[in-house]
Amino acid sequence: MTNWTAMRERKAEVKGRANEPSAMFTRCRVVGCSRPARAGTGDGLDTRFCRAHADHYARHGSPYRASYGAREINPYRAAALAWLEANQSDTYVANTVDRVATLLRTAGPHVEAFRLRGLSPQERAKAAWARLRRAGIDPRRMVAAWLAVEMIIRDDPQAERKTEFKQVQAAKLIHRMASGTHKRWGEGPTTTELHVYPRPRGRVLRHIGEALEKACELLIEKHRLPALEAPKKDRA
Ligand SMILES: [Zn+2]
Known part of the structure; x- marks a missing residue:
């Protein structure tokens, strides 16, 4: 040839x-x-x-569905937290709160914001848990975040029901509970902002959400989620 x-x-x-x-x-x-x-x-x-x-x-967590806004999901978070408090002696509630407490306890040392850069998504997720622990956030608030996501999706006829969407929604909520120092200087167009902890994206959110989902799995399976009692009157 x-x-x-x-x-x-x-x-x-x-x-x-x-x-x-x-x-x-x-x-x-x-x-x-x-x-x-x-x-x-x-x-x-x-x-x-x-x-x-x-x-x-x-x-x-979805290519087209946007995240729920604070005004939409906060009533669900409040209802979920109240429900958890009213049922704290329940075996599954206690067990779930315990699991989340374990997540916090075993997340490893606190990582400074400037050290996050080189870390894998998994390590960044752990750092987020460690940050929540350091900020002293009540694990029940994290459980409530998961329940709130389950509840709002249940009540939303057009909801994205994929697990991944739930994971990301819940992870965003709990990440915000301890997202570090956000500093601001100046006013108007010359305002300078410093967000010490970057908003997590992609895989970091999924790792956080997955761990939370696992912790809450049994509770979701064994209990019917509370209904949202407050009517949505003030919407209009
Ligand atoms: Zn496209």
């Missing part, structure tokens, strides 16, 4: 491959989105979506 034919064959092969539907050239999976799919997020979470939808997915 001369070099010439080898070259021609290679050319044909490359051309053939380019005509195949390749994973590199597919469209974003979100219905109605025509952008090409690409390796989206910084932590390489997903390649099925375009940059914008992959980003959304990493941040909210």
